[in-house]
Structures are given as structure tokens and as C-alpha cells.
Amino acid sequence: MFAARVLALTDDLDRAAQAAMARAFQLLLLLHVFTRTLLWTLAQQASHGDWQAGRYVLVAALGAAGLVTWRLPRYARQATWLALLVLTIKLAASFPTTSNHFFIEFLCMALLALCNIDVSDERALLLSGARWLTLIVFFWSGVQKVLYGTYFDGAFLGYSISTRPSFATLFAWAVPAQEIARLQGLREVSPGAGPYALQTPLALLMANGVYVFEMLAPVLLLIRRTRTWAAVATMGFVFCIEAGALELMFGALFLNLLLLFLPRPLNRTLLPGFAALYAGLVASRLGILPRFWFN
Amino acid sequence: MSVTAKQRLVVGVLVGLAFWPIAHRILVVQTRLSPWRFFGWAMYCTPKLPVVVEVTALRGKARTALALSELSNDERRAVHRLSEKRGMWGTYATPDRLAQRLLQSQHYADGIQIGVSHWYLDPDTARIATQRYEYVYRR
Numbered sequence: 001m002f003a004a005r006v007l008a009l010t011d012d013l014d015r016a017a018q019a020a021m022a023r024a025f026q027l028l029l030l031l032h033v034f035t036r037t038l039l040w041t042l043a044q045q046a047s048h049g050d051w052q053a054g055r056y057v058l059v060a061a062l063g064a065a066g067l068v069t070w071r072l073p074r075y076a077r078q079a080t081w082l083a084l085l086v087l088t089i090k091l092a093a094s095f096p097t098t099s100n101h102f103f104i105e106f107l108c109m110a111l112l113a114l115c116n117i118d119v120s121d122e123r124a125l126l127l128s129g130a131r132w133l134t135l136i137v138f139f140w141s142g143v144q145k146v147l148y149g150t151y152f153d154g155a156f157l158g159y160s161i162s163t164r165p166s167f168a169t170l171f172a173w174a175v176p177a178q179e180i181a182r183l184q185g186l187r188e189v190s191p192g193a194g195p196y197a198l199q200t201p202l203a204l205l206m207a208n209g210v211y212v213f214e215m216l217a218p219v220l221l222l223i224r225r226t227r228t229w230a231a232v233a234t235m236g237f238v239f240c241i242e243a244g245a246l247e248l249m250f251g252a253l254f255l256n257l258l259l260l261f262l263p264r265p266l267n268r269t270l271l272p273g274f275a276a277l278y279a280g281l282v283a284s285r286l287g288i289l290p291r292f293w294f295n
Numbered sequence: 296m297s298v299t300a301k302q303r304l305v306v307g308v309l310v311g312l313a314f315w316p317i318a319h320r321i322l323v324v325q326t327r328l329s330p331w332r333f334f335g336w337a338m339y340c341t342p343k344l345p346v347v348v349e350v351t352a353l354r355g356k357a358r359t360a361l362a363l364s365e366l367s368n369d370e371r372r373a374v375h376r377l378s379e380k381r382g383m384w385g386t387y388a389t390p391d392r393l394a395q396r397l398l399q400s401q402h403y404a405d406g407i408q409i410g411v412s413h414w415y416l417d418p419d420t421a422r423i424a425t426q427r428y429e430y431v432y433r434r
Contacts, residue, residue: 002306003299003302003303003305003306003307004299004302006306006309007302007305007306096332096333096383096384097332097383098332099332100331100332100334100335100336100338103334107308107312111305114301114304114305115301119298121298122298122301125298125301125302125305128305129305129309132309133309133312136309136312136313136336137336140313140316140335140336141336141337141338141339143316144316144320144330144335144336144337144340145339145340147320147337147340148330148337148340148341148418149418149419150340150341150416150418152418153418153421155416155418155421156339156340156341156342156416158421159342159416160342163342189344189414189423190423191412191414191423191424191425192422192423192424193422193423194416194420194421194422194423195420195421195422196416196421196422197421245339
């Protein structure tokens with residue numbers, strides 16, 4: 001009873017769009033984990049990592065799982081279990097350096113393996129569970145920033161501007177050139193270095209806005225009346241943050257999760273766009289397109 | 296498995312996920328566990344900064360700092376490994392094995408002192424600060 005009530009909070013009043021949404025989510029997630037594992041394997045190859053043949057087996061298994069899910073949907077659950085097995089191996093192999101990003105992928109895949117998306121109630125469970133996961137991750141990201149206290153005076157942002165050129169470029173419109181120059185002058189990171197605190201009111205507003213938004217958005221996403229607009233605003237927020245951090249894979253995954261909060265299956269419409277993005281990232285890593293750093 | 300059982304399982308995991316960050320934060324404060332790892336959603340809360348390991352040989356009241364260049368390749372690797380493990384596991388990664396290795400190679404020393412400095416961005420001063428742990432091993 002309690003479980004059903006909790007899940008109902010993130011369920012749709014009208015479940016008509018859920019079949020298309022769940023199916024698109026399934027395909028997007030498989031495409032995502034395949035791409036990420038391929039990028040991981042290519043990166044390891046470049047750095048002469050060990051177990052390279054094993055990595056390619058994992059990539060092939062995920063590729064096969066994706067293809068089966070796409071072309072032979074009646075075997076999609078078996079394919080999803082195969083993908084979950086691969087991710088479990090990856091989790092065991094990467095622990096303790098496993099990224100939080102990977103853990104979200106793993107939990108989403110576990111949800112997909114658990115729920116039969118051809119059954120209405122299980123489909124609803126999948127979507128509600130994935131939405132709750134999104135809310136928890138987003139909310140705690142904000143709370144943790146408060147607990148660490150490095151956003152009140154913009155110190156973390158200042159440090160990022162000081163050490164990462166992509167942040168300096170991204171915030172050039174909000175932080176005066178003089179302050180950026182000062183921060184970049186502190187680039188030698190050592191005990192006593194700093195202060196990284198920001199002085200510009202706009203930059204301070206932005207730094208404090210990050211955690212406020214991260215804690216507020218989940219509440220607005222939970223309330224049905226504000227859900228759609230909150231989802232759109234959160235997607236814009238995530239897009240800006242991840243573009244700055246160049247965490248493109250995490251950004252894509254999180255956008256996929258946020259698309260689940262919309263009343264229509266926009267994720268199905270955007271599926272080719274995501275496929276093009278992933279193909280572009282792989283092509284960049286292979287040197288077919290201009291190379292650039294991303295995570 | 297029935298839908299109800301699946302719902303209970305999913306909500307159980309979600310409840311665990313919702314409370315884990317509190318434990319994560321406590322562990323980070325108490326043990327300097329990596330904020331970026333172990334699923335506490337504390338990425339981009341504080342920078343990833345190095346953990347510096349320093350080794351001192353003790354003989355009577357004399358203390359001789361051992362530079363990395365004075366150590367063997369294996370010992371240097373062990374120092375590097377400790378630094379990496381420490382950045383991940385915090386104080387759970389003790390320097391015991393490194394100390395045993397050094398006690399074997401530094402025959403003249405009565406003991407070995409290993410200093411581990413965790414660098415962090417201090418929210419009070421907005422500067423890089425350090426928290427240092429000292430470990431002393433006697434023969």
C-alpha cells in the first residue's frame with residue numbers, strides 16, 4: 001500500500017503515452033550504455049589498458065542487446081537482462097572508481113529488467129521508479145552543495161574557472177575579465193592557494209542559484225500542476241551546466257530521464273537526435289570528426 | 296514476481312537511495328572518503344585534490360625525511376598507490392603495508408613515520424587547506 005502510494009506520486013494521470021515513452025526510454029538507455037562502454041573501451045585502448053578483448057566483448061554484448069531490442073522487441077526483456085549482466089560486470093570491474101553516473105545507468109537498467117513494459121502496471125512502475133530516481137539524485141546534488149558550503153561565496157565555481165578553461169569561457173559573460181584573470185592567475189594549486197571566492201554579484205547569484213534550483217526543482221517536478229514547466233526548466237538548467245562541464249554523456253542521460261516527466265513521449269521524437277549525438281561523440285573519439293575533450 | 300512485490304522492491308531501493316547520502320556525508324567528514332564516489336551525489340561540491348604522502352625515517356631522536364628519489368621503484372609505486380587509495384577510501388586506506396616495506400629496506404631506522412596530507416577547498420577561507428594524518432611505525 002505504502003509502495004503503491006509513493007509510486008503514484010510520480011505516475012501519470014493519463015497513462016496513454018506511457019507505452020511509447022517506456023519503449024523510447026528502453027532504446028535510449030541501451031544506446032547510451034552501448035555508446036558509453038564503447039567510448040570507455042576506446043579510451044582504454046588509447047592508454048593501453050588491460051583486458052581490452054574483454055571490453056570489446058562487453059561492447060558487442062551491449063550492441064547486440066540494443067539491436068535485438070530495436071528490431072525484435074519481443075526479446076527486449078532478455079536483451080535488457082543481458083545488458084544488466086554486462087553492467088554488473090562493469091560495476092564489479094570499476095569499483096571503487098565507479099562514477100555516480102554509471103550507478104544511475106545501472107539502476108535504470110535494473111528497473112528495465114525488472115519491469116515488463118508490455119504490461120501497463122509494470123510500465124507505470126518503470127516510469128515512476130525512474131522519475132523518483134531522478135528526483136532523489138537532483139535533490140541530493142543540491143543538498144550536498146549546501147553541506148559542503150563551497151557555493152555560498154562561489155568558491156567552487158571560482159576554483160573551476162581558475163583550473164578549467166571551459167568554465168572560464170562559459171562564465172566570461174557573468175564574471176568580469178579582471179576577476180577571471182585573477183582566478184586564472186591562481187592556477188598553481190597548492191596549500192594556501194586562493195582565495196577562490198567570487199566578488200561579482202551576478203556570479204554569486206548564479207553559484208547560489210545552482211543548489212537552490214537543484215533542491216526546488218524536484219519539488220516542482222513532484223507537483224503535477226507544475227511538472228511540465230519544471231521539467232522544461234530543469235532540462236535547460238542541466239543543458240547549461242553539462243555543456244559547461246562538458247559532461248556530455250551525463251547530460252544526455254539526465255535529459256533522457258527528465259523527458260519522462262513530460263506528458264507526451266517527446267523522448268521518442270528526439271530518439272534520432274540522441275542517436276546522432278552519440279554517433280558524433282564516437283566519431284570524435286575515433287578522429288573522424290574533430291576531437292575535443294568531453295566526459 | 297507480482298507487481299506488488301516489484302513495487303515494494305523498487306520503493307525499498309528508492310528509500311535506501313534517499314537516505315544513503317546522509318551516511319555518505321558522515322563518512323566523508325569522518326574518514327575523508329571521496330565525495331565524488333560511492334553514490335552520495337556530491338560531485339561538483341568540492342574539487343578533486345591530491346593526497347600527499349611523505350615518509351620520514353626515525354632513528355633515536357633524529358628524523359630524516361625520505362625524498363621519493365631516495366626510494367626504490369617499488370617503494371615509489373607503493374607511495375603513489377597509497378596516495379590514490381587514500382583519495383578514494385580516506386582513512387580506511389592505512390599506510391601499514393607501505394610502512395612494513397619501508398621498515399624492511401631502511402635498515403638503519405628505528406621506525407618510520409608516514410604523513411598523509413589531504414588537500415581540500417576550505418569553505419571558510421575559500422583557499423586550499425590540508426588535513427594531515429601522522430602514522431608512526433616502530434620496529
